[in-house]
Amino acid sequence: MHNEPLLIMLRRFTGRILESGLLILLVALGVGAASAGVSISLNSASYAADLRSRASYHEIAVSVPSQADTMEEPVIRKPTTDTTILTYADLSAAELLPAVDFAYIENPVRLSFVNEAVIERDAERRAQMEQIITSETAEDSKAEVPEGPPESMRMDAEDLEEAAQDSSIIIARIEELSGSSVSSEYFTSRALQTTFGSLFSTEDYQGTESVIILGHTAAQLLLSDGMTTGELIGKRLLTRTGYVTIVGILPPDGSSSDSRYYAPYQDTAASLGFTGIRRSSMGTVLRFYVTDEQELDATAEQLENWFTSQFGENQIVISNPKSEADQLIARNSSIGILMLLLSGAGLFIAAINVSHMLISRAMRMRRHVGILMALGSSRGSIRRLFTWESLGITGIGTLFGALFAIPLNASMQQAMSIQTDSWWAIALGAILSAVLILLFSLVPIMQYTRIQPADAMRNA
Amino acid sequence: MIQLQAINKLYDLGVTKVEALKDVNLTIERGEYVAIMGPSGSGKSTLMHIIGILDQASGGTYLLEDFDITTLGDKEQARIRNRHFGFIFQSFNLFPELSALENIMLPMQYANVPYKERKQRAVRLLEDVGLAHRMHHLPSMLSGGEQQRVAIARALSNDPDLILADEPTGNLPSDKGEEIMQILEKLNQNGVTIVMVTHNPEQGARARRIINLQDGLITEETPVKEVTHAQ
Ligand SMILES: Nc1ncnc2c1ncn2[C@@H]1O[C@H](COP(=O)(O)OP(=O)(O)OP(=O)(O)O)[C@@H](O)[C@H]1O
Numbered sequence: 001m002h003n004e005p006l007l008i009m010l011r012r013f014t015g016r017i018l019e020s021g022l023l024i025l026l027v028a029l030g031v032g033a034a035s036a037g038v039s040i041s042l043n044s045a046s047y048a049a050d051l052r053s054r055a056s057y058h059e060i061a062v063s064v065p066s067q068a069d070t071m072e073e074p075v076i077r078k079p080t081t082d083t084t085i086l087t088y089a090d091l092s093a094a095e096l097l098p099a100v101d102f103a104y105i106e107n108p109v110r111l112s113f114v115n116e117a118v119i120e121r122d123a124e125r126r127a128q129m130e131q132i133i134t135s136e137t138a139e140d141s142k143a144e145v146p147e148g149p150p151e152s153m154r155m156d157a158e159d160l161e162e163a164a165q166d167s168s169i170i171i172a173r174i175e176e177l178s179g180s181s182v183s184s185e186y187f188t189s190r191a192l193q194t195t196f197g198s199l200f201s202t203e204d205y206q207g208t209e210s211v212i213i214l215g216h217t218a219a220q221l222l223l224s225d226g227m228t229t230g231e232l233i234g235k236r237l238l239t240r241t242g243y244v245t246i247v248g249i250l251p252p253d254g255s256s257s258d259s260r261y262y263a264p265y266q267d268t269a270a271s272l273g274f275t276g277i278r279r280s281s282m283g284t285v286l287r288f289y290v291t292d293e294q295e296l297d298a299t300a301e302q303l304e305n306w307f308t309s310q311f312g313e314n315q316i317v318i319s320n321p322k323s324e325a326d327q328l329i330a331r332n333s334s335i336g337i338l339m340l341l342l343s344g345a346g347l348f349i350a351a352i353n354v355s356h357m358l359i360s361r362a363m364r365m366r367r368h369v370g371i372l373m374a375l376g377s378s379r380g381s382i383r384r385l386f387t388w389e390s391l392g393i394t395g396i397g398t399l400f401g402a403l404f405a406i407p408l409n410a411s412m413q414q415a416m417s418i419q420t421d422s423w424w425a426i427a428l429g430a431i432l433s434a435v436l437i438l439l440f441s442l443v444p445i446m447q448y449t450r451i452q453p454a455d456a457m458r459n460a
Numbered sequence: 461m462i463q464l465q466a467i468n469k470l471y472d473l474g475v476t477k478v479e480a481l482k483d484v485n486l487t488i489e490r491g492e493y494v495a496i497m498g499p500s501g502s503g504k505s506t507l508m509h510i511i512g513i514l515d516q517a518s519g520g521t522y523l524l525e526d527f528d529i530t531t532l533g534d535k536e537q538a539r540i541r542n543r544h545f546g547f548i549f550q551s552f553n554l555f556p557e558l559s560a561l562e563n564i565m566l567p568m569q570y571a572n573v574p575y576k577e578r579k580q581r582a583v584r585l586l587e588d589v590g591l592a593h594r595m596h597h598l599p600s601m602l603s604g605g606e607q608q609r610v611a612i613a614r615a616l617s618n619d620p621d622l623i624l625a626d627e628p629t630g631n632l633p634s635d636k637g638e639e640i641m642q643i644l645e646k647l648n649q650n651g652v653t654i655v656m657v658t659h660n661p662e663q664g665a666r667a668r669r670i671i672n673l674q675d676g677l678i679t680e681e682t683p684v685k686e687v688t689h690a691q
């Protein structure tokens with residue numbers, strides 16, 4: 001270093017490594033706590049805004065109690081749940097409620113693809129089964145064939161071979177894809193448009209063809225080498241139960257629905273066998289979309305009344321996402337404020353201590369200041385010298401503090417189930433707290449703006 | 461030329477006030493060698509500090525080359541100390557963190573002398589005081605006499621016109637003190653003005669003029685005969 005006065009500061013810094021380390025640690029702790037606090041409260045606020053703006057926040061879900069729910073209920077009620085079936089017709093409840101802007105029905109569905117790995121595994125399993133069956137029949141001939149789709153409906157190695165020849169057929173590398181069959185209002189409620197292809201046509205909902213629309217990520221999973229996303233449109237996918245045709249691809253929306261697919265909800269439940277209805281009704285959800293969030297609670301209550309009058313007590317579950325989200329938001333915002341207060345207090349204590357330590361450091365440099373001024377240093381350059389020291393300590397401490405805030409913030413957000421992660425919130429917190437500490441550390445510097453060199457040297 | 465006119469220095473300690481200097485009038489010509497003597501607490505250091513612009517007088521006028529230095533700002537005062545004055549203290553006042561060489565280089569940093577040049581010059585100054593072999597030593601590794609010689613080299617780094625030495629030999633054994641006295645005398649012969657505080661009458665007698673202070677007042681000024689020491 002070609003600056004002798006700075007060299008003095010540097011050597012004092014490294015010469016008292018314990019004290020310097022403690023100073024940096026103090027800054028790091030203060031900055032770390034404060035920036036995590038700022039980040040948590042900012043992120044919880046932005047997460048709250050994000051939650052409220054989501055479509056799902058505006059949707060009241062009506063469903064049949066699941067097995068898990070009924071487990072806690074008295075056993076007597078159990079059989080009744082089987083008889084409750086939600087159908088497309090039940091969406092008509094929306095017509096009675098002016099606050100409901102859209103209503104749609106949703107049913108969980110799943111595609112099981114056929115590819116070489118799947119065929120191979122099937123063959124292996126079958127061989128094993130046959131072995132067990134043959135060995136068991138020797139002793140006991142009552143052995144049953146395991147459950148599964150009937151042999152006749154299964155796609156097999158032959159189909160796979162055939163499909164491999166056909167360029168219009170895609171053999172997926174993945175084995176399964178989850179999705180929802182939805183009625184058309186799903187797309188209108190979210191104002192969804194496809195990036196490639198188109199939404200379902202009226203005929204698609206009437207249900208003769210198997211057609212699907214892919215979420216953005218799901219589409220990427222199905223791409224084979226050298227294929228563009230747009231080329232997926234019109235292609236058929238080989239699944240265990242036959243072929244499905246891709247008609248559209250949705251833009252990414254950043255949520256988990258990106259990796260799902262959509263099928264048209266075909267209200268043919270009634271025409272299927274009785275078992276078909278039962279199975280599909282288990283996961284069926286009616287969703288009522290209310291744009292005006294003020295109306296959500298009242299509408300949920302009205303829906304509750306209506307469905308109770310239709311099916312009786314405890315036959316359906318109404319879940320109001322607003323009250324759930326609001327609870328989460330309220331809890332998070334109070335944690336956020338508490339964190340901000342605590343970390344602010346931590347920062348303040350750290351800043352005062354840093355200031356205190358710097359003052360005592362500066363006190364011990366009184367004689368140095370006097371000599372420096374005698375040798376030609378102006379008050380301004382003395383001030384600059386101490387500012388450099390403060391900047392150095394604050395800078396290094398802030399760096400460590402920010403590094404320490406990243407995991408702290410991440411684990412806090414995880415505990416609070418906040419799913420936003422913006423580095424700028426930590427950076428903002430770190431800058432704000434660094435500025436505060438710097439302000440506090442300027443106090444000792446100001447002490448030397450008035451001192452007379454003679455006094456500085458005399459009282460050393 | 462330094463002219464002090466009716467200089468006062470008052471230390472206000474709240475309950476009591478200490479008048480360290482009372483209406484001091486003093487003129488020091490270029491190239492002079494002045495010794496300031498007097499009992500402890502008589503205001504010698506205070507006077508030196510005011511002359512060196514390390515402290516401000518409570519009253520009176522200080523003219524440096526007919527220029528009133530109290531009208532100058534902090535930066536200009538610092539510049540005068542840096543370029544024109546050299547300080548030597550009883551307790552050496554070297555920076556313990558810097559080597560002998562770096563201590564001498566420091567004032568040149570404030571004079572914006574480039575690194576290489578100030579290093580060369582510092583080496584030459586160390587040679588002049590006979591300490592070239594102690595260049596990279598920290599002050600703590602040097603003897604008192606050696607430290608004071610480094611301090612003198614530092615005071616000379618920017619070619620000062622005036623050396624202010626406050627009991628420069630006070631902390632040294634007499635033989636080492638003698639070395640310092642000889643260096644100062646040589647500097648004076650080269651035209652540098654020297655103002656020195658001393659308790660030692662023998663040392664005082666080697667100056668060309670003795671100023672006696674008593675309770676903040678100049679009691680007598682004794683011109684010393686040229687013959688006692690010249691050339
Ligand atoms: N900062 C100060 N505050 C109050 N009084 C002071 C201060 N500095 C000096 N004095 C007083 O001013 C007077 C002159 O002090 P000064 O240091 O000039 O004496 P001195 O002649 O240099 O003494 P010595 O020979 O012991 O060094 C003394 O009475 C001293 O107590």
Ligand SMILES: [Mg+2]
Binds near residue numbers: 505506626
């Ligand atoms: Mg003194």
